[in-house]
Amino acid sequence: MIPRFKHILVPVDLTPKNRAALEIAFELAVENKARVSLLHVTEKIELPGEEPDDESRVFYEKIRLRFMTELETMSQRFAEARVEVETKVHLGKPLQEIVEFSTTHKVDLIIMSSHAIQPNDGVQSWGTLSYKVSIACPCPILLVK
DSSP states (O other), rough: OOSSSSSEEEEOOOSGGGGHHHHHHHHHHHHHHHEEEEEEEEOOOOOTTOOOHHHHHHHHHHHHHHHHHHHHHHHHHHHTTOEEEEEEESSHHHHHHHHHHHHHOOEEEEEEOOOOTTTTOHHHHTTSHHHHHHOOOSSSSEEEE
């Protein structure tokens, strides 16, 4: 069988809801001999007219290091199965960072956790990051509920 997917991106927010998406990504990566990128995006808080100072840079660096440690832990299972895995922590707007990463790194599948849509709550349900990624990214998206 020719592998369908060669590069799988799993955006994670480091909550337990990501477990199912990670499990599916693991199975597909092993089956397709695909490489996997685990990406966490920390949203940067920017105040209009305010320049970043040393204190905010230290703050975001501490967050980055903490999340890199968490991602390294998540990546161990992939590495033990000889799946090529990389971990990345980006600072910025999650949608923009995920779309940019997927296009610049030639991702051919994104797997991310989502939740069931509530038809009577359109604003909440349709405004989720997973929905926006599914619309904005050019590659297939697998939303795990």
